Amino acid sequence: MPALSNAKHEAFAQGMAQGMSASEAYVAAGYKESRSAASRLSTNVNIEARIAELIEQGAEKAQTSIERVLAEMSRLGFSDVRKAFTPGGALLPPSEWDEEFAAAVAGIEVVTRPTGERDEKDRPIIEHIHKIKLWDKNSALDKIAKHLGMFVDRIEHSGSVSVTIDRDDAKLL
Structure with missing residues (x-):
């Protein structure tokens, strides 16, 4: 309509x-x-x-x-940083990361600095340091668990409570 x-x-x-x-x-x-x-x-x-x-x-x-939010939280909560590396331990280019892992990455920082050494053509050797920051897994898992009802909030009370029991409703065991 x-x-x-x-x-x-x-x-x-x-x-x-x-x-x-x-x-x-x-x-x-x-x-x-x-x-x-x-x-x-x-x-x-x-x-x-x-x-x-x-x-x-x-x-x-x-x-x-x-559904979309739960899927995105699952990507974060179940992410595995090993997906960013080759079996030999070299960092894969971000274009080769799978969708699941890429969604879990909060940021990348690349630091370049000279090592002080020179190659065979007398050029300075540059070292690249990659820092990968992932979104908070604990937070994502906590939210998923709450959505699934895995946690029960408990409320504790202290002090006196008065209860009235009607004789007609009371049962002896």
Whole structure:
């Protein structure tokens, strides 16, 4: 269903889909405050259909976002720095890193400095030092674990608590 042709009706439907009450959405759409008119408008078949469509679109976007965020956090949480090196220990060029590892890299610093030695053609030998910084694995794993419900927040209370037990509800074991 495309946007409603009446701009105020579309604004009203948008407001309702965002969680506003009918009265709030009615005023936000540009109407004068009237609870009864807002209530009547909210029962319009076309408006009800548009609200349902907007809510469904929002739910689809939210699901995509949740999946994408979890995928990105997984890249960080399960990254392996060994993917940056050849089997012999030489650093691979970043263009050869796989997508999973590349996403986990927060930054690269390359420092060049002369070693003080010279090659066979009397040119100075330059040393390259590469520093690779990865995003925080612990933070990513913690967020994934919380999303999966692996951690239970405990709340401890201290002090006195009074409990009333009704004799009719009490059972002896």
